[in-house]
Amino acid sequence: MRFNTILRRLTGVMTLFVSGADFDAGLVVDVRPRWRKPRCGICGRGAPRYDQRKTRRWRHLGLGRCRVWLRYAPCRVDCSRCGVRVERVPWARQDATFTRDFEDVTAYLAQVMDKTAVTKLMGINWRTVGAIVDRVVGERLDPERLKGLRSIGIDEFSYRKHHRYLTVVVDHDKQRVIWTKPGRSSETLGAFFDELGPTGRAALEHVTIDMAGGYIKAIREHVPNAEIVFDRFHVQMLMSNAVDEVRRGEVRALRGTEAAAFVNGSRYALLKNPWNLKRKEKQTLAAIQRNNKSLYRAYLIKEALAAALDYRQPKRARRALDEWLAWALRCRLPAIVKAARTIKRHKEGILAYVKSRLTNGIVEGFNNRIRMVARRAFGFHSPAPLMSMIYLCCGKIQLDPAFP
Numbered sequence: 001m002r003f004n005t006i007l008r009r010l011t012g013v014m015t016l017f018v019s020g021a022d023f024d025a026g027l028v029v030d031v032r033p034r035w036r037k038p039r040c041g042i043c044g045r046g047a048p049r050y051d052q053r054k055t056r057r058w059r060h061l062g063l064g065r066c067r068v069w070l071r072y073a074p075c076r077v078d079c080s081r082c083g084v085r086v087e088r089v090p091w092a093r094q095d096a097t098f099t100r101d102f103e104d105v106t107a108y109l110a111q112v113m114d115k116t117a118v119t120k121l122m123g124i125n126w127r128t129v130g131a132i133v134d135r136v137v138g139e140r141l142d143p144e145r146l147k148g149l150r151s152i153g154i155d156e157f158s159y160r161k162h163h164r165y166l167t168v169v170v171d172h173d174k175q176r177v178i179w180t181k182p183g184r185s186s187e188t189l190g191a192f193f194d195e196l197g198p199t200g201r202a203a204l205e206h207v208t209i210d211m212a213g214g215y216i217k218a219i220r221e222h223v224p225n226a227e228i229v230f231d232r233f234h235v236q237m238l239m240s241n242a243v244d245e246v247r248r249g250e251v252r253a254l255r256g257t258e259a260a261a262f263v264n265g266s267r268y269a270l271l272k273n274p275w276n277l278k279r280k281e282k283q284t285l286a287a288i289q290r291n292n293k294s295l296y297r298a299y300l301i302k303e304a305l306a307a308a309l310d311y312r313q314p315k316r317a318r319r320a321l322d323e324w325l326a327w328a329l330r331c332r333l334p335a336i337v338k339a340a341r342t343i344k345r346h347k348e349g350i351l352a353y354v355k356s357r358l359t360n361g362i363v364e365g366f367n368n369r370i371r372m373v374a375r376r377a378f379g380f381h382s383p384a385p386l387m388s389m390i391y392l393c394c395g396k397i398q399l400d401p402a403f404p
C-alpha cells in the first residue's frame, strides 16, 4: 500500500486526498478535499474560486503519542447565494481549527467527564472545549425539537450561589431539554411560547410546573388552552413543611418540659411516608396521638391529602380534595390553614395531575443533572457556555466518538 494511502486511512477521513506529510512537533499531513470544484463553506454548493488563502492546520486526533495536524491552503469561493466565503473542507466544521473527529470526541468526553479530565486528555484549554461544544451543539441539536409538543415541564435552575437563574423547558414525551434562557420571569417563559408559534401553542396540552414559580401568568396568557399540572410532590412538600412548622411551634410551647425533647425528635416519624416507618417511629406516632392532639391532627391532614391525590378517578379525587379542604381550612392550625389556602387557589391544577398523571419528576431529574454539569464545569461567568453544556448533556445529542 502506498504511504499516502496509509496516511489517508490513518486520518479516518475518507473524503480527502493525501499529498504528503512531514514531522513538525508531530505528524503534519498535507491534504485536500476529494471533490474537484470547491464548495461554499456555508451552503455546501459548488462555486467558482475567488482567491487563495494562506496554508492552515487543523488539529486532528492523535496517533499513539504523536499529535497530528491536517494541512491545507483553502481558497475563498464566490457563492451566488452566500457571497465570498471560505470553501468547505470535508474534515472540519466551518471556522474550526480542529477536525470534526477531534471535536466530536471532545464533545463526547465533555458529556461524561469533568472539565480537567477533558482538557488534559485532549490537550486543549477549557475555553476551547466551550467553543467546540458550541459548534457541536449548533450542528447536532435537533432543529425540530420545538415541533409537535404535547406535554412540557418547566422549572428554574439557579447557579452562581442562587444569584443567577435559567428557565429550563423539558419535553415529557421525548424526555429531553428543548429550551433554556437566562431569567425566571413570566417574560422569560413568554419568549419560549413566542418561539413555538401559533400552531405549536395550540397543540400544547399539558404544562407541568411547581406552584412556586412566576410561570403561571405566562402560561395562562400564551397557552390558555393548555392544562396546568402542578407537581404532586411539591404540593405534598408544602403540606410536609406546614406539619413541620406545627411541630416546631409545639416544641416552643413545651419548652422546658420532657415532652419538648420528644416532640423535637419526632420529625422523621411525622414526615416519612407511613409505609416506610420503622417500628420505633410508629411508636413515636402513637405517643403523639395520645399526648399531642394538634400535632397529630396536622399529621392526619397531611396523610389525607396524599390519599386524595392517590385516587385514579378524577371525580373521586375532586370529592376527596374538597372534603380535605373543608377540613384543613378549619383545623385552627395556622400553618396548615395557610398551606391549605395555597392548595385551594391551585386546586384545578392539582386535580389535573389525577387525570394526566404527569409530574415534574423528569424536570427535577434534569435539574439535578444540570447541577452536576454546572459543578463539573465550574466557573460559568456568563450563561451562554452553561446553556450549551445543558443542550449537550440533556438535549439527547448522540455522539459516536471516532474510535473504532
Ligand SMILES: [Zn+2]
Pocket (backbone or CB within 6 Å): 040, 041, 042, 043, 044, 045, 079, 080, 081, 082, 083
Ligand atoms: Zn453558499
